[in-house]
Amino acid sequence: MTFVLLAGMIMSGLQIYGAYARFGDRGGPYYVNAFEDHAFPGWSRLGGWLAGGLNWHFALMWPLIGGGVLYLLYLAASGQWRSLLFRPRDIRGAIEMQKYYLRLRKDHPPQGKHNPLQKAAYTFIILLGVLSVLTGFAIYKPTQFSWLTALFGGFQAARYWHFWAVWIFTAFLVVHVVLVFVVDPASLRAMISGWYRGRFPSHD
Amino acid sequence: MIDRRAFLRLTAVAGPASLAAACGWDGGNAVRPLLLDVSRFNDWVGEKILFSKNRLAREYDIADRTARLPSYFISPMMPMLQDPRAWRLQIAGLVREPQSLTLDQLQAMPRTTYTVKHHCVEGWSAIATWHGVRVSAIAERCGLLPQARYVRFDSFDSGYSNGWDLASAMHPQTILAYGMNDNPLPASHGAPLRLYSPTKLGYKMTKYLVSLTFTAERPGGYWEDQGYPWFGGV
Numbered sequence: 065m066t067f068v069l070l071a072g073m074i075m076s077g078l079q080i081y082g083a084y085a086r087f088g089d090r091g092g093p094y095y096v097n098a099f100e101d102h103a104f105p106g107w108s109r110l111g112g113w114l115a116g117g118l119n120w121h122f123a124l125m126w127p128l129i130g131g132g133v134l135y136l137l138y139l140a141a142s143g144q145w146r147s148l149l150f151r152p153r154d155i156r157g158a159i160e161m162q163k164y165y166l167r168l169r170k171d172h173p174p175q176g177k178h179n180p181l182q183k184a185a186y187t188f189i190i191l192l193g194v195l196s197v198l199t200g201f202a203i204y205k206p207t208q209f210s211w212l213t214a215l216f217g218g219f220q221a222a223r224y225w226h227f228w229a230v231w232i233f234t235a236f237l238v239v240h241v242v243l244v245f246v247v248d249p250a251s252l253r254a255m256i257s258g259w260y261r262g263r264f265p266s267h268d
Numbered sequence: 269m270i271d272r273r274a275f276l277r278l279t280a281v282a283g284p285a286s287l288a289a290a291c292g293w294d295g296g297n298a299v300r301p302l303l304l305d306v307s308r309f310n311d312w313v314g315e316k317i318l319f320s321k322n323r324l325a326r327e328y329d330i331a332d333r334t335a336r337l338p339s340y341f342i343s344p345m346m347p348m349l350q351d352p353r354a355w356r357l358q359i360a361g362l363v364r365e366p367q368s369l370t371l372d373q374l375q376a377m378p379r380t381t382y383t384v385k386h387h388c389v390e391g392w393s394a395i396a397t398w399h400g401v402r403v404s405a406i407a408e409r410c411g412l413l414p415q416a417r418y419v420r421f422d423s424f425d426s427g428y429s430n431g432w433d434l435a436s437a438m439h440p441q442t443i444l445a446y447g448m449n450d451n452p453l454p455a456s457h458g459a460p461l462r463l464y465s466p467t468k469l470g471y472k473m474t475k476y477l478v479s480l481t482f483t484a485e486r487p488g489g490y491w492e493d494q495g496y497p498w499f500g501g502v
Contacts, residue, residue: 084391091335091394114390115495116294116303122497123306206387207325207467207502208318219385219393 067237069128072120074230075110079117082109087224095224125200132193147177150187154180189236192229199226294495304495311499319501321435325466328383333449334394337386339456340470342490343426347476348455355460357444361420361482364411371446371460377401377409380443384466387502398464399447403480404438412482420487421463421474430463430474431487436501441466444477472500 085101088094111117139145150158157180163169165181173179178186202213202222216222244252250262295303341347349355356368383397403419419437422429436442442465446453453459458475465473471491481487492498 080391084388089334089385089393089395090337110293112294115491116300118389118497119300119303119307119495120295122310123303126306205314205318205502206385208320208323210323210326219387223391 066128066131069124069131070233072110072124073128074233075108076117076120076124077227077230078104079109079111080114080121081227083114087220087227089220095220097224097227099227122204129197132197136190148183148186148190150180150183154183158184185236189233192232192236196226196229196233199223199229202226300495307495307497311497314497314499314501315433315435319436319467319499321439325384325441328385328395330383330397332395333383333397337394337396337457338388338392339454341425341475342428346455347423347425349424349460352460355478357461357477358479359406359410359481360479362413362416362484363407363482364413365409367410369406374401374444374461375446377405380441381447382441382466384441386466386470388470389496389500397449398443398445399450400443400445400461400464402440403442403444403463404440406444406480407438407482415484416482418483418486420481420483421477422479422481423458423474423476424478425476428474428476428490429487430472430489431492431498432472433499434482436465436467436499439465439467442468467501469497469500469502471496 081099082103085099085103086094087097094100109117111120139148157173157175160169160173161175161179161181164172198212199216199222201209202216203219203226206213206219206222213219213222216225241252244255248262248264251260251264254260254262294300352371356370357374358366358368360366378401379399380402381397381399383395386394386396417434419432419434420429421432442463445458445462445464446460448454448457453462458477461477462475463473463477472489486498489498492500
């Protein structure tokens with residue numbers, strides 16, 4: 065569900081981007097942008113034209129934000145945040161885990177439900193979600209939320225970071241799904257259905 | 269965890285929808301009305317919750333002005349008055365004294381000047397200085413009636429118009445501008461008179477004004493009627 069909403073947000077966002085495909089006040093200077101004046105292909109856009117893209121974007125934002133807030137509340141209330149939040153004490157474990165992945169260490173370090181590197185990834189993606197929402201509001205109402213817009217360096221800078229979040233989300237998703245298939249395909253089913261019947265008992 | 273099953277079912281519905289979306293889909297006849305309903309909800313959030321009648325947009329230094337501000341009109345040719353001296357601004361609708369004002373009369377009223385950032389719905393922004401008279405001063409001059417809740421701004425640009433909520437129109441930075449960057453308003457930016465406010469997106473600021481009509485019913489607008497957000501606040 066989140067995936068579908070996020071895909072809708074990204075696609076309508078690419079539609080909106082096409083209306084002015086660069087970052088910076090008129091006349092420049094413009095931010096470094098590999099997609100400057102780039103038109104994304106039709107299949108990657110949602111809305112048909114600018115108004116359609118805006119209406120999709122401003123409709124899908126509500127369930128996505130609502131779901132995100134509910135998810136965070138659930139993590140907080142259930143105590144599950146403990147197995148996901150990367151904290152300073154995880155740094156040591158993360159280094160050990162990295163050594164194992166780099167084959168500098170033979171045995172798999174002991175871990176809970178998620179190892180410290182996974183925790184770092186989950187914490188990062190949640191922060192990225194928060195960043196997307198905040199930069200989104202900063203460019204949705206740059207006058208009413210002028211303090212927020214200023215926090216991100218102004219209207220065009222906030223647009224820039226909002227756009228960057230898309231590519232980080234996309235990269236994360238690709239790596240995430242590839243890892244699932246390589247390491248433990250059974251967890252893909254668990255991600256969708258909520259039940260796990262795979263070979264890692266600690267995941268159950 | 270059971271909730272995930274409900275999610276799964278929803279996903280089964282939303283999945284094909286997102287595939288259909290892949291062709292630049294605007295929602296079709298089934299979904300587009302829903303999107304427009306949400307857009308009306310967003311107008312309400314924008315007007316009643318996020319907008320503040322006291323919050324002022326940031327002002328900039330003259331040195332921050334952008335070299336060039338793009339100009340738009342819907343007519344095939346730039347709209348120009350045949351006889352500028354015959355031009356009048358009509359103020360009508362729910363006012364005690366409907367009036368017809370000349371440019372000289374408008375310029376004799378208290379003048380507001382500010383240098384602000386312009387936000388276009390397309391995503392571009394630019395800074396310029398505007399000189400004009402507050403819409404609230406016009407409303408006061410004509411004796412606004414309490415039934416008035418909206419303002420309709422009409423132009424001589426092929427019928428281009430915009431509908432505004434009264435609170436946005438009465439904002440201290442909402443003006444009828446007759447000057448730009450220390451010069452008379454150029455034809456490309458709506459001469460002789462245009463609406464300006466740093467609390468709205470560019471398409472809400474009617475150029476080539478001919479009349480203000482205070483109404484009780486919500487007026488539509490050129491882009492608003494085609495699906496752009498009606499409130500259009502920033």
